[in-house]
Amino acid sequence: MKGPVGAGWCDSTRAALAALALTLSACGGDAPSLLEPASEAARLVERLWWLLFWISAVVVVVVAGFIAAATLRPPAAAEEVDRRMVPWGEPFVVVAGLVVSGLVLAGTFVVSVIDLNALGSPPGEPQLEIEVVARTWWWEVRYPNGAVTANEIHVPVGVPVEVALPTGDVIHSFWVPQLQVKKDHVPGVVNRLWLQADEPGRYRGQCAEYCGLQHANMVFYVVADPPDDFQAWVIEQAARAAEPTGPGAQRGRDVFLGSSCVSCHTIRGTPARGELGPDLTHLASREKIAAGLFPLLARTCATSSTTRRTTSSA
């Protein structure tokens, strides 16, 4: 997931300087790191972070410096009281606390408002609108051509995509740190944000607003595809399920349709039209199942002791 920008950051002198900040080095691992942005919006946030970080670092160093300077002086005797006026005392408090702090804060405010407006609108007209319905505890993804999938949001790379964010139940929050700031799914309104990935890749997202028992396991991925690949994918996803061929697949269909699976799940092109759980029409094309919990083809799936679905009824 590490994009070229992230790699460049690691190698740069910034990394060495940031070592000052002890654990702040964010290299390594496959973290969905704010410091490895993969879009213009996320780069804007990263630049803002470094501005805020350096201002903060200076403030903390100055304060620590004053404290160090004070403690290096020989301590007063216990019974002594120094009643002398300090001529620089109150002017210092006013200049440092009000004037200098006020100017720095005012400057930061201006930068923030400029950035806020920049984040508000995409660089061009959105080419595509996707609806992501947050549900307890998974994500339903709907495309204009009728394609429906879950927990895996494919977008074409390099163009702005608008995402509508309704909720099916409680408040959730849509967060893909490497692509955009987060926005909540709130009952009664449909919030919107835009995404535009620079490079093809998989970007991890996760629900950021506490939403109950399995909030911790409400993961999704944004998959940025080259435009042609995306077109092929979205057409394929809109299609009905293929008729199973071969005895194994046919038996699988019969087991599925003959059991309670159908009361929660839909497979387009079959009688299964449940609406409580994810649409399973093209399940096998997804890389992960159960809201990002398990790789689809791993055998660990069946033996895991994590039982998130059993408690989900809403």
Place this chain on the structure above:
Amino acid sequence: MTAIPEGDWRAEVKERLEAIWGEAPGLGSWIATADHKRIGMRYLYTAMAFFALGGLQALLMRTQLADARLELLDPETYNQLFSMHGITMMFLFAMPALSGFGNYFVPLMIGARDMAFPRLNAFGYWTLLAAGIFLYSSFLVGNAPNDGWFNYVPLANREFTPGINIDFYVLGLIFLGISSTGGAINFIVTILKLRAPGMTLIRIPIFVWGELAMALQIIFALPALSLAAVLLFLDRTFGFNFYDAAAGGDPLLWQHLFWIFGHPEVYIVALPGFGIASAIIPTWVRRPMIGYTYIVIGELAVALVGFGVWVHHMFAVGLPNITYSFIALASFMVAIPSAIQVFAWLATLVAGRPRLATPLLFVLGFIIIFVVGGVTGVMFASVPFDQATTDSYFVVAHLHYVLVGSAVFPIFGALYHWGPKMTGRLLDARLGKVSFWLMFVGFNVAFFPQHTLGLLGMPRRVYTYEAGLGWESHNLASTIGAYLLGLGILVTLVNWYWSKARGVPAGDDPWLGETLEWYSTSPPAHYNFTTIPTVRAREPMWDQLELRGGAQPPEEGGRTLTGGHLTLSTSLLDGRPQAVVHMPQASPWPFILSLTLMAFFYALLLQVWVVAVVAVLASAAAVAGWFWPRGQTQET
């Protein structure tokens, strides 16, 4: 210690005051007492007990998160723990502990013989204890609140959380609000009306200003929370739809009401902590605070501007950017009065010659930690950065730097600074330093890496996390730090209990402090002072040598007030004597009223309406008993 010889009049005055103010030992007096010092101690001990519980909850959570996919706690347990941890630390630890120091020291520092409404004070404590027991009884039935201390709807509505968990939360907070409101009114009246003669506004100790600012915020902020809770109770219990979007309600109404309270709540916890720092610093650097006026204006400005920033907890809910810009401006502005206070502390430290004893160490630790929390707080005023990091571990780091910085460290400093006044014995200095360093290092190891976790995309309020995302090592460090912090806290608690019994006797004024609490004995007598002093300076104990004997003679302005259960009321601005106030005697009715209220809230919880009605009638009877005329004295 004193140049003035002990005269007969002192012994005689003390004897008469003891006869008037003294309380017999025994259960009856224990329940009925209205002595602000006994009540203050109870607040503190109760707060520390809840602090231990909240800390154990934190350690359980940190253990669960030490590595990816651990299965020590199931998700439901974890969610109850993080919810109760927040509720406990805000409502049952920080507020009561700071109220406890306020209760104990405000009357002493302003030269009064008690709080303005001693029975209301007792009622505030008993109600806090009852509400705390009410909230914690939820664990006994395995249904503790589980939707966070912020308790967002619709998740907290009956539809999504059908259990009794949220009923405990809603009713518990309404119950607690009664206690806090009574306490706040008491602080305001006490500080404005019961100051010693000559204590003009600009001679009020900064700690007392901090308690006043806190009390004013409570009065204006708590109604929003209580309203939010009442509406949710109606939604959950009677099917009202205040928060139900499908029925025309609005889930964001909860967020607005909660944060109109919730953000000032941060300052409610921080301002008294600031005040403690301003009380400790002059004593230990041996010079008066620089910028007194600016600090006081700063505290009041924080209290005021703090009401204009609540929407910065809602930067991701999708309100218009123009709204966000105004709230961002207020959020940047609120940093200025805090910065003024920080630079006033720094100026005083640099101008003085600090004696690095434990109380000052805790204050220095507080300043560093609070400044780190402050600068990350300014980051959250920057809307785009907030939208990127809100509800991530970056916020967990930030809020602990602010709250542990501005509440826990000053409270622990105050235990070492004021403990000898309260128990009469010094705490062990070496254990104090060990405790400080364990806490300071442990705190930073626990919480600094959480900034990084937030930047690495880890959301908060998660009971587990995936392996392979680079989150494990930071989480492990955080868990190790949490245990170090816990160990440091334990050292101070052991130190306190050991020193209380076996410590070196402190004497009345072990640190040669500057304010009037050092004018009393250690521990103070029931009547606080042999004579209520006339104050002629901002640091009376430094500038009025006649106070050092513990009894300002009548010819210097000391008032004995031995004619009854009395204290002095003075004018609001310039502290001119106005009236002699009859203080009420001890009374069991506040205790009884808190019990009937507890019965009322349990009846609402279990929806046994008959019992609720009976409890209301019993409460009315208890109020009647409380205020029943018994001669001339006021009975509040």
